[in-house]
Amino acid sequence: MQTKRTEVAVIGAGTAGMSAYRAARAGGKRALLIESGPYGTTCARVGCMPSKLLIAAAEAAHAVRAAPAFGVHPGPLRIAGKEVMARVRGERDRFVGFVLDGIEQIPAEDKLRGHARFLGPGRLQLDDHTIIEADSVVIATGSTPIVPDEWRRAGPRVITSDQVFDWTDLPDSVAVVGTGVIGLELGQALHRLGVRVTLFARGGSVVQLSDPLVREVAARALADELDIRFQTEIAALEADADKDGGQVALTSRDAAGNLRTERFSYVLAAIGRSPNVGGLGLESAQLALDRHGIPLYDKHTMQCGSSAVFIAGDADNERPVLPEAADQGRIAGDNAARFPRTQPGLRRTPLTIAFSEPQIAVVGASYKELCVSHSGRFAIGQVSFENQGRSRVMLQNHGMLRVYGEFGSGRFLGAELAGPRAEHLGHLLAWACQAKLTVAAMLDMPFYHPVVEEGVRTALRDLAHHLSKEPEEVCQDCTPGT
Ligand SMILES: Cc1cc2nc3c(=O)[nH]c(=O)nc-3n(C[C@H](O)[C@H](O)[C@H](O)COP(=O)(O)OP(=O)(O)OC[C@H]3O[C@@H](n4cnc5c(N)ncnc54)[C@H](O)[C@@H]3O)c2cc1C
Ligand SMILES: NC(=O)c1ccc[n+]([C@@H]2O[C@H](COP(=O)([O-])OP(=O)(O)OC[C@H]3O[C@@H](n4cnc5c(N)ncnc54)[C@H](O)[C@@H]3O)[C@@H](O)[C@H]2O)c1
Numbered sequence: 001m002q003t004k005r006t007e008v009a010v011i012g013a014g015t016a017g018m019s020a021y022r023a024a025r026a027g028g029k030r031a032l033l034i035e036s037g038p039y040g041t042t043c044a045r046v047g048c049m050p051s052k053l054l055i056a057a058a059e060a061a062h063a064v065r066a067a068p069a070f071g072v073h074p075g076p077l078r079i080a081g082k083e084v085m086a087r088v089r090g091e092r093d094r095f096v097g098f099v100l101d102g103i104e105q106i107p108a109e110d111k112l113r114g115h116a117r118f119l120g121p122g123r124l125q126l127d128d129h130t131i132i133e134a135d136s137v138v139i140a141t142g143s144t145p146i147v148p149d150e151w152r153r154a155g156p157r158v159i160t161s162d163q164v165f166d167w168t169d170l171p172d173s174v175a176v177v178g179t180g181v182i183g184l185e186l187g188q189a190l191h192r193l194g195v196r197v198t199l200f201a202r203g204g205s206v207v208q209l210s211d212p213l214v215r216e217v218a219a220r221a222l223a224d225e226l227d228i229r230f231q232t233e234i235a236a237l238e239a240d241a242d243k244d245g246g247q248v249a250l251t252s253r254d255a256a257g258n259l260r261t262e263r264f265s266y267v268l269a270a271i272g273r274s275p276n277v278g279g280l281g282l283e284s285a286q287l288a289l290d291r292h293g294i295p296l297y298d299k300h301t302m303q304c305g306s307s308a309v310f311i312a313g314d315a316d317n318e319r320p321v322l323p324e325a326a327d328q329g330r331i332a333g334d335n336a337a338r339f340p341r342t343q344p345g346l347r348r349t350p351l352t353i354a355f356s357e358p359q360i361a362v363v364g365a366s367y368k369e370l371c372v373s374h375s376g377r378f379a380i381g382q383v384s385f386e387n388q389g390r391s392r393v394m395l396q397n398h399g400m401l402r403v404y405g406e407f408g409s410g411r412f413l414g415a416e417l418a419g420p421r422a423e424h425l426g427h428l429l430a431w432a433c434q435a436k437l438t439v440a441a442m443l444d445m446p447f448y449h450p451v452v453e454e455g456v457r458t459a460l461r462d463l464a465h466h467l468s469k470e471p472e473e474v475c476q477d478c479t480p481g482t
Contacts, residue, residue, distance in 0.1 A: 003131040003133065007134065007135045008032070008135065009136075010138040010140060013041075013111075015313060015329065016326070020138040023330045023332075024333040027333070031333075032132060036115040039099065048322050050164075051165075054088050054165070055189045061192050061194070065077065079194045082168060089165065114130065122137065135339065136309070139310070139311045142276050143276055143314035144273060144274060146274050151237050151269060155239035158248060161268070164268070174267070175197075176197060177268065178201070179228065182270040183268070184206060184207055186270065202233055206218050206222055207354045207356070207360045210369075211368075212367075213400060217398075218358060218418035236250075237251075248263065248264050248266065249262075276315060277294055294317055299318065300331075319350060331346075349431075351426055358398050359418070360417070363429040364433035367416055378413060382400060382403070383455045385399040385419040390454065393450065396419075396420035398418075402417070415459075420452055
């Protein structure tokens, strides 16, 4: 067992950890970056990038299928699964390569391999080979897909997103359990690439939408295209090795209690990810934990209590998306270097985007959050994309945008939307939200023609109209339990 001393120890070399390491070094401190798994980050290896590559192939197939509606007839569609997966893996490897180049540039003496756990507040042990004594520690350990033990017992054909991007060919059929962002993005992409896909949703919701109207419109648009079984639970999963190459027998139970057994090449568990905090020995770090075992921390400094421990990225489960991992890592690393003179870092307006079709975005304060923080004090404006000019031109006229504003100040608070170009509309709205614009100021901005943004203007005009009325009228919408 060797002992190493450092000023800052960073656990996890993902996006948050690398960002924390760089910030600590920029703060003039000695830092160590510890990693137990493969380098390359979740985002590049098995997350954002390969999933968007698969979606890009699916969009190409979808465009061909959609073409006849414009009078364009491209001929029979042939999807070569091996070629699809070769591009996904090839481009994925290129993105991972850029991350590995970054790791390569970190001096060898700053990089340590092994699983880290706390022995005391500033004391870590790596596997059985190294003790680290650090003035401050950043926890940037990421998250892991959740697979219930009884599902695992059905064998290797029960998979998570971690396995999908290593396929060398597209399978015949996939059952996707969970209609969160991973389930929808991957389920729709595989469906469009000719895989028989069934999605199982425990409840009636899709992705992170909390606004009941947007959620309903989104669920309807998605259910028009996909085989989604809402209100349906998984009753049992069993390996069915007799079939060609093996299958999984999935038994589901619908809301009426009816059982149905179907066979799939794979079952993709997409029921959420849990932060990697369990094996860290946090009890030895003397940190106060929440009911999920995650250290309590300050969202502006990323400091855990008054300790010299900081947390960032998926590990804290606050906003488990890539831009947040980078921001939180930078703040945590900077403050780990400054400790005890910590200072608040820049936390941006929340923005999440699901790359399904219709795309789904949540900006600023969600409907659910506003029902708590602004009950009776916010108004809603809306637009349907069904008859929105440019959306109809492109035959992408599905979805709805709802925008929220504050009575009195007239300030724009947030939005939920499912619709065309939501990735861009989401940014526009997030920038307005962060700039603390009023709805009136947003309506003073230029809008070209014919563009999807004109739909945003319609929703904002509707919001301005409601903001000019009495508050009571609006909060009827905030029914309990929404
Ligand atoms: C399929 C999928 C698609 C996604 N798509 C998007 C998207 O389009 N846009 C978006 O913004 N986000 C997306 N995300 C989310 C995004 O990938 C994550 O939020 C982000 O990668 C988290 O970064 P991180 O640094 O917190 O964790 P990671 O990159 O996972 O890094 C954590 C590291 O810590 C290491 N580690 C864990 N425990 C220990 C220990 N005890 N000792 C040493 N090392 C340890 C792990 O091995 C890992 O390398 C997607 C995620 C998935 C799974
Ligand atoms: N475009 C993006 O930004 C993007 C893409 C993919 C992943 N991600 C990140 O990855 C995280 C994890 O994604 P995810 O889709 O796995 O999680 P999620 O939390 O978004 O969705 C999980 C879904 O599974 C359901 N569920 C939970 N337990 C279930 C069960 N036993 N049976 C059936 N359904 C069940 C939940 O109700 C929920 O709808 C996301 O929170 C997101 O931050 C982001």
